[in-house]
Amino acid sequence: MFFKYQTASNWLKKIQLLLLGIGASAIATLPAKAAEKIYFQYGPIVQSLEVSSLETFAETGVVSPDLQFYFKFLKADKEEQQRFQQVLKSSIKVNLVPISQFLYTPLGENFLNQFGSYIRTDPNINGKYALRAAIILAASDPKGLSLLNLFRKYPTDMWIDVRSSLELSKAAGIVVEATKYFTKTITQLSEEEAKKEVATNFSALADLRQLGNLGVQQKRWQLRDEKRNRSFYVDLYQPQRWRSGKAPVIVISHGLGSRPEDLAKRAEFFASHGYVIAVPQHSGSDMIQLQNMHQGLSRNVFFSQDFIDAPLDISYVLDELERRNQSEFSGRLNVQSVGVMGHSFGGYTVLAVAGATIDFAHLQQTCNNNLEYLDFSLFIQCRVLDLPRQPYNLRDPRVKAVYALNPVNYAIFGAKGLSQITIPTMLEAGTHDPATPAVFEQVRSFKMLTTPNKYLALVEGQAHVDFSVLGSGLMQLIESATYLTLPPPALLNSYSNALTLAFFEVSLLDNPTYRPYLQATYTEYLSRDQQFKVFFISAKSDAGLGEASREFRAKL
Known part of the structure; x- marks a missing residue:
């Protein structure tokens, strides 16, 4: 059986790296100042990461000391770091009008509100409006929509609620683990049913x-x-x-x-x-x-x-x-x-x-x-x-x-x-x-x-x-x-x-x-x-x- 999922631990690390990137791109309102830092808050503990460290890593592969701290925390090996670098740089061309219209629909606003609870403009302020503004600004750029481009468009520092983000990571991990587990289960059940069925020469049938x-x-x-x-x-x-x-x-x-x-x-x-x-x-x-x-x-x-x-x-x-x-x-x-x-x-x-x-x-x-x-x-x-x-x-x-x-x-x-x-x-x-x-x-x-x-x-x-x-x-x-x-x-x-x-x-x-x-x-x-x-x-x-x-x- 061919099944392309990696181990659960690798998947969780990938998801966490993606959350790191998405979080870094989900900045707040529209003041004139550009984003300089990402603050990760877990209860009373606050740790910061320079946005410039992510930009340098995306463009050159050089890992700054503050980014190295997070890679060690996530136990990200070289291959996973390279994947993360690729994700940061990958861009897609999107039509500005449809994406901006969607973000103002009830469905789009529900999506923004959900993820704005993890990625905030302040320790206690939902980042939904920031997400919407950032996505629209990045989508309007000729270079296309990418995480790195989102960093460059965001106007102020951001706050990541680590506790909520870990809950999201756990929820994503359940999907991965459950998919692997039940694919294996259904494979076995299918094989068991086949063993009890009368053999048929399907090559001789229509x-x-x-x-x-x-x-x-x-x-x-x-x-x-x-x-x-x-x-x-x-x-x-x-x-x-x-x-x-x-x-x-x-x-x-x-x-x-x-x-x-x-x-x-x-x-x-x-x-x-x-x-x-x-x-x-x-x-x-x-x-x-x-x-x-x-x-x-x-x-x-x-x-x-x-x-x-x-x-x-x-x-x-x-x-x-x-x-x-x-x-x-x-x-x-x-x-x-x-x-x-x-x-x-x-x-x-x-x-x-x-x-x-x-x-x-x-x-x-x-x-x-x-x-x-x-x-x-x-x-x-x-x-x-x-x-x-x-x-x-x-x-x-x-x-x-x-x-x-x-x-x-x-x-x-x-x-x-x-x-x-x-x-x-x-x-x-x-x-x-x-x-x-x-x-x-x-x-x-x-x-x-x-x-x-x-x-x-x-x-x-x-x-x-x-x-x-x-x-x-x-x-x-x-x-x-x-x-x-x-x-x-x-x-x-x-x-x-x-x-x-x-x-x-x-x-x-x-x-x-x-x-x-x-x-x-x-x-x-x-x-x-x-x-x-x-x-x-x-x-x-x-x-x-x-x-x-x-x-x-x-x-x-």
Whole structure:
């Protein structure tokens, strides 16, 4: 098994070095004086570091006595010091307008307020306004956004609350340790399931990673839900040649800041195998809403109401498919037994339409204790608390199977909400996902599902989004800061396509031909020659996963 994480101690040192750099860049208000010192305060003890020492180190590699003190304290070896130097110098080009607009949104302000509690302008003053000013100033510089450039832009000395920063470091360390521990656990459980399964010669069977042979047609509907005063479009994909019997239907839900077009390849894959695919726009959380925020036309990255409206969009699309089934599809569609799948925010959406219910008490408690572990998706999930605290029944009885990729879900639903799902459910997670950490958002949720037909696929190296499309500068910064090597997107897509097709063929159509694919032996076959593996467990591993969870909690 290939797993690129370093030891926990090395990771903690990396995180602490990054905190040192980020802390040094998070300076206060806007007086004329430039930052000269960083003050680290732990109770009554105060230790300072010259900003010029960091600048000299970043530019020349020379370690001044005061910086050497911190390297010794963190036990940073030469390699880690070189990595830190690279992080200080690495820069990315960012668009000033979008980043400044984001920092004035409620989501951006929550982020600033959280990290401003560690990095202050005074021993007792939150540094959120300083963070915002510093980031905007650095982003406007032609040299790009880097930690070193942030130092040069900051106008006054800063104060780092060491006690709070150590709590953050500990929370980050829990993510690393838990990811390593549960990846090993799921690997072992997957192997145990495979040993008990009937051996299958998958090389002699159809390759589910390939496109089907039925062709694809695409069209777009513009829809208007008068009851909700909501307009949106839906992209539809259907086969050029119909499979025998009723055509199965899948609705795919896009993620935050995304759009239906981004899921075209996935939709075409299913359509080529005989499915009719509907991909609705969620107009309060899509790319258009994100662009409106960037252009100053909205103060929100997304609207909290979309936690309710996005699932209702799916139900409205199903209503529309029923209305047009005879006129546009000659009655071929089976709209009474539908599959849904979604990614990230869309993962929440499809779990909600599958029956999961919002547990406001659990959400409030989790949001109040968000430093117990580091889960950045809580910045999004906690926005549900903006909604009226009342029961929301978003389940659609026509939905009979759900596949959620990297879903944000744990804080919103908890065990009480997830237990309401009674249909076949599959979760997909990635070991390198910084946005919805697998151990907190999928592995833990999988254990809470009570439906007997449940599955979990854990993919090594999968990182929530394809970072390669975000630009070489950002990719370089990610690699230098995290030590991560990411797999080719084509490999990850091949894993997902094969598993989703097998899941829906079995769960929606009860197709016996596909049952061998919905096993751990199949994921072993898929990744047998690959550097990055995919592991698969079912409800059969509940007891083993529960025991591992208890053991890990006892170690904390």
